[in-house]
Amino acid sequence: ADIISTVEFNYSGDLLATGDKGGRVVIFQREQENKSRPFSRGEYNVYSTFQSHEPEFDYLKSLEIEEKINKIRWLPQQNAAHFLLSTNDKTIKLWKISERDKRAEGYNLKDEDGRLRDPVRIKELRVPTLKPMDLMVEASPRRIFANAHTYHINSISVNSDYATYLSADDLRINLWHLEITNRSFNIVDIKPANMEELTEVITAAEFHPQQCNVFVYSSSKGTIRLCDMRSSALCDRHSKFFEEPEDPSSRSFFSEIISSISDVKFSHNGRYMMTRDYLSVKVWDLNMENRPVETYQVHEYLRSKLCSLYENDCIFDKFECCWNGLDSTIMTGSYNNFFRMFDRNTRRDTTLEASRESSKSRAILKPRKVCTGGKRKKDEISVDSLDFNKKILHTAWHPTENLIAVAATNNLYLFQDKVN
Amino acid sequence: MFVRGLKRKCFDGEEDIEGTLAGIKAIPSYNLQRQSLLDMSLVKLQLCHMLVEPNLCRSVLIANTVRQIQEEMTQDGTWQMINTQSTGQASLDRLVSTDILCRSSREQAEEKLVPNYGTFNKDFEGDQGQDSSETMSTASSVQAPRNLQGSVWEMENPQENKGNFQKSLDQIFETLENKSPNSVEDLFSEVDNSYYDLDTMLTGMMSNTKMGHCDGLETFSSPTSTASNSNCKSDLNELDHIVEILVES
Numbered sequence: 001a002d003i004i005s006t007v008e009f010n011y012s013g014d015l016l017a018t019g020d021k022g023g024r025v026v027i028f029q030r031e032q033e034n035k036s037r038p039f040s041r042g043e044y045n046v047y048s049t050f051q052s053h054e055p056e057f058d059y060l061k062s063l064e065i066e067e068k069i070n071k072i073r074w075l076p077q078q079n080a081a082h083f084l085l086s087t088n089d090k091t092i093k094l095w096k097i098s099e100r101d102k103r104a105e106g107y108n109l110k111d112e113d114g115r116l117r118d119p120v121r122i123k124e125l126r127v128p129t130l131k132p133m134d135l136m137v138e139a140s141p142r143r144i145f146a147n148a149h150t151y152h153i154n155s156i157s158v159n160s161d162y163a164t165y166l167s168a169d170d171l172r173i174n175l176w177h178l179e180i181t182n183r184s185f186n187i188v189d190i191k192p193a194n195m196e197e198l199t200e201v202i203t204a205a206e207f208h209p210q211q212c213n214v215f216v217y218s219s220s221k222g223t224i225r226l227c228d229m230r231s232s233a234l235c236d237r238h239s240k241f242f243e244e245p246e247d248p249s250s251r252s253f254f255s256e257i258i259s260s261i262s263d264v265k266f267s268h269n270g271r272y273m274m275t276r277d278y279l280s281v282k283v284w285d286l287n288m289e290n291r292p293v294e295t296y297q298v299h300e301y302l303r304s305k306l307c308s309l310y311e312n313d314c315i316f317d318k319f320e321c322c323w324n325g326l327d328s329t330i331m332t333g334s335y336n337n338f339f340r341m342f343d344r345n346t347r348r349d350t351t352l353e354a355s356r357e358s359s360k361s362r363a364i365l366k367p368r369k370v371c372t373g374g375k376r377k378k379d380e381i382s383v384d385s386l387d388f389n390k391k392i393l394h395t396a397w398h399p400t401e402n403l404i405a406v407a408a409t410n411n412l413y414l415f416q417d418k419v420n
Numbered sequence: 421m422f423v424r425g426l427k428r429k430c431f432d433g434e435e436d437i438e439g440t441l442a443g444i445k446a447i448p449s450y451n452l453q454r455q456s457l458l459d460m461s462l463v464k465l466q467l468c469h470m471l472v473e474p475n476l477c478r479s480v481l482i483a484n485t486v487r488q489i490q491e492e493m494t495q496d497g498t499w500q501m502i503n504t505q506s507t508g509q510a511s512l513d514r515l516v517s518t519d520i521l522c523r524s525s526r527e528q529a530e531e532k533l534v535p536n537y538g539t540f541n542k543d544f545e546g547d548q549g550q551d552s553s554e555t556m557s558t559a560s561s562v563q564a565p566r567n568l569q570g571s572v573w574e575m576e577n578p579q580e581n582k583g584n585f586q587k588s589l590d591q592i593f594e595t596l597e598n599k600s601p602n603s604v605e606d607l608f609s610e611v612d613n614s615y616y617d618l619d620t621m622l623t624g625m626m627s628n629t630k631m632g633h634c635d636g637l638e639t640f641s642s643p644t645s646t647a648s649n650s651n652c653k654s655d656l657n658e659l660d661h662i663v664e665i666l667v668e669s
Binding site: 064170254307310 | 457483
């Protein structure tokens, strides 16, 4: 199994898609709840697997293009088939996943085993009939959106109009129509005329969940810009600029790096957005630009280790974050296969671990605690014992239920609320 | 790999620095750590994967850090002439104690800082004169930032230093723009010109392999003489990898 690089539930939560470093997409489907087995609350089983992207070679630059799937985004379901967008560094693809559970029998021109019949022998015509067959799930690429990004794509976001979507790379954001592959509109371009002056890149972008003219993008300097596409064709001028003033007393050489935003997500109700930087998660009210309304420390104990984390490159890890369906809880990952949940109402936070040892099937997860200094209590783990190779970068929350998907390197964990 | 239980480095033997030292052991540590961070950053910028385009965000953040350090070093005062440091000088492989660098500037301001170094600019002295093939600039050895022990501290005009430094940073981004961040490493590493002429190299290699179906390679000019082969000092494993991809694609 390859390293999982993205996890995403669809709009109903019945399907869960994962993308991996090898360019594969694996889709899980929730089993229907069985009345006779009340405790089996809808397990997820593999529904479809397909190779979305292949490694490519850019001859012009003599460089490889990785097949790793950076993001998957589902389209809302409009008919029996399911559609999703998956992207690697350069190309976005629209995939159609459809079921086939019938096949036609009784063709006139060919036998049951497919051999062509001699037309001379055909004495009568018949109408083929549909017979049931074993369920087959097929994935086929319906659109390929290529050659629009010079830099690496980090985000895609489907618009609430369900007709357009945006794709963002380090320096540009493009707007696409789902039906048109040979053209896209550039709506943000922060590439300086002189690349020597480059000091800031785009790190994430997302459309507003209800307002189809609004989107946000975050930067490596810890800022978020909200843009309104009605104001001009090129949204280089933002409508709102979100930035928390820096605390001058806590400035260090690593201040900028740890302020770089790795993920931005709107709340489901569209009133807030959440940003993840290296050490914290911040909730912003869209009507207040000068500071976030809530800040949660994910792993503050790492602040004194920043130099080591810079040396081993961990400081550049891009953690994602997500909201639950009610926007009352937020979740993000950390190291040592830990992930954190913050209840916005009670202000309580929990640290849990996604690992085989601590998660036997149906067992309740035990909260974990990191010891930050002084005496280490029993069951606590000290900062120096944390495994920085076990990082949880990708998590997803079911749109309506308390069910979460956590990707730990090449394993996918699904946790749900205890059944009462 | 993250080293568990990182030990604090002791800098007891290194206080033979001109100028006043308030006798606080931490002072040279800060400068050395800052220098170490600078060196580490430069190495990171050049250690780009040969085959895959490196992360632009990471490169930008590292370059910004380098700029920040350079600005602070310039503000700290003039470059001083200092004799070769003792062998205790921190080499790149030793990760100095993380503590001080992670402290906030307020805490650091409480300690007196003595500026005492300027090797960095020396590296780029040699670069400016060299001609470059196309968009890439070849550079002199990267050894200097690595071997602080052997470096000679020079008295330089601070403006010139800053200019050199800035120019090199600019070169990094120029190459980012023109080719790919791949060539950032070209700025620092000891290389042969022909190493970069991948076309020549590949065609030189291709002539030895059977490749009927690579459309892209048809655009390459016919293989040059065997001289190209002999000039290939590059890592042949990586070349094999490229060849493999091309042949299979």
